[in-house]
Amino acid sequence: MRTSLCWLVVAAMACRGDKPASSPPASGSASPAGPGSGSAAPVVTTVDILVNDETAAKVSAAQLAGWPRLDSLVPAGARRLGTWELVTLQGAKPKPTEVPHPSGTYPDMVPAVFPGDGGAPAFGMFDPVELARHGKPALREDHITAIRIKLAAGGSRGQNDDSGGGGGDPAALALAVKSPAGTTTLDSAKLLALPREPIPGTTDQKGWRLTKLLEAAGVTTFKHLVLTDATGTTLTLEKKDLDDGAVPFVKLNKQGALRLRVLKKAGDGWTAAGDLRALSTIDVK
Numbered sequence: 001m002r003t004s005l006c007w008l009v010v011a012a013m014a015c016r017g018d019k020p021a022s023s024p025p026a027s028g029s030a031s032p033a034g035p036g037s038g039s040a041a042p043v044v045t046t047v048d049i050l051v052n053d054e055t056a057a058k059v060s061a062a063q064l065a066g067w068p069r070l071d072s073l074v075p076a077g078a079r080r081l082g083t084w085e086l087v088t089l090q091g092a093k094p095k096p097t098e099v100p101h102p103s104g105t106y107p108d109m110v111p112a113v114f115p116g117d118g119g120a121p122a123f124g125m126f127d128p129v130e131l132a133r134h135g136k137p138a139l140r141e142d143h144i145t146a147i148r149i150k151l152a153a154g155g156s157r158g159q160n161d162d163s164g165g166g167g168g169d170p171a172a173l174a175l176a177v178k179s180p181a182g183t184t185t186l187d188s189a190k191l192l193a194l195p196r197e198p199i200p201g202t203t204d205q206k207g208w209r210l211t212k213l214l215e216a217a218g219v220t221t222f223k224h225l226v227l228t229d230a231t232g233t234t235l236t237l238e239k240k241d242l243d244d245g246a247v248p249f250v251k252l253n254k255q256g257a258l259r260l261r262v263l264k265k266a267g268d269g270w271t272a273a274g275d276l277r278a279l280s281t282i283d284v285k
Contacts, residue, residue, distance in 0.1 A: 047113060047121040048146040051078045056149075059113055064121055067134055069167065070111040070147065078151060081254070086150040087111070089123050092143040099125075099139065108205050109138055110167065110254050117142040127206070128252045132170035132192055168256030175258060177217035179284035184217040191258075199249050200263050201270035207251030210260065211242070214282070222284045227260060230278035237262065237274070246273055253277075 045061035049070070057073045071079045081103035089097040102111055102125060109125045114134070116122025121144045124137025131137075173188040194216055196206040214220070227235045237248060246264050253259045255278075262274030 043118050043120050044143075044145055045115075045119060045121065047144050049073055050146065050148045051075065052151055053148065059121065061115070061119070064113055064115045067112055067114040067131060069131070070113055070123070070149075072167075073113075074149065078149065081110070083151050084149055085152040086148075088148040088150070089141045089144055090146040090148070091141065097141050106138060108254070112137075113144070113147070116140070116144075121145070123147060128167070128170070128254060128256065129192060129196065129206070132188070132252070167254060170252070170256055173252070173256075173258065175213065175279065176281045177214065177219060177284065178281065179217075179219050179222075181218070184219075186213060186217055190216060191252075196251075199251060199261075200247060200265075205251060207249045210237075210248035210250055210282075213250060214284070217282075219284050224285050226283040226285065227276055227279060228281040228283070229260075229276040230257070230280050233276060235260070235262075235274050235276055248274070250279060 045064070047059045047064075048055065049057040049059060051074055056075055056078070059068070059073060063073075071081055084102055085100070087099040087102055089099070091097075099105065102109075106125045109127055110131060112124055112126055112131050114122055114124065120142060122140060122142045123144050124131075124141075125139040126135075126137045129135075170192070171188050173191055175186045175191065177184045177186065191208075191213075194208055194212065196208055199205045199207045210225075214222070223239055225237045227237065237246070241262075242248070246262050248260060248262045250258050250260045257278035258280075260274070260276040260279045261272050263270045264273045
């Protein structure tokens with residue numbers, strides 16, 4: 001009777017389609033990922049740079065981490081931004097993004113590559129201070145795999161562009177302020193932390209009033225200032241010049257230097273009354 005009952009149970013299971021439980025996979029085994037498995041594609045962390053369709057550089061993830069300027073990565077003969085006729089950004093989008101004449105379209109900005117969405121290479125056009133701060137670009141394109149730079153053929157376009165390629169290192173910025181109380185150095189961290197304001201006569205340029213830089217160095221009164229740039233050129237400003245409406249402004253330019261311009265109101269606009277390309281020292285008298 002017991003044998004008959006066992007056979008009846010087996011028969012019933014066969015009718016229901018029951019199968020013995022399969023053994024669990026061995027520890028550490030994994031099924032191959034297939035379509036619909038949910039596995040993410042690996043993030044591309046390098047970007048190819050081509051100049052006139054010739055490979056100029058391959059930027060690694062380690063280089064991207066430093067947020068380098070794009071013009072610092074190409075050969076010396078291709079570094080003048082004014083000669084860049086077209087920049088084409090190839091990436092995840094079906095159609096490449098084109099940036100014609102970037103130096104003309106974004107005259108006070110510089111191109112850079114950096115780790116963007118998910119660590120993948122990204123391209124941006126940056127205000128120099130925003131780039132130094134690793135801040136927000138005016139134009140941004142993520143998931144870039146290649147950047148193609150087309151140079152202007154012949155002519156003199158861009159030859160007067162003094163950006164030179166890459167500019168100075170913002171981390172090396174320093175402005176020495178010498179006064180009877182001693183010398184105070186405003187280094188990169190102090191300078192870049194100071195709030196900026198629009199430069200008179202412009203719509204998209206920002207800088208620091210010279211008086212704000214002096215205040216940051218602890219100077220609130222003076223009779224006259226002797227300003228010196230990296231080449232030794234000097235410019236003297238009297239207190240009465242500022243009282244008469246002169247407004248000295250300093251900005252971080254595309255070359256990575258502190259450019260000073262003294263502006264004076266002229267009718268509905270402003271005119272330059274003094275200019276130093278790379279301010280390095282202020283003597284307070």
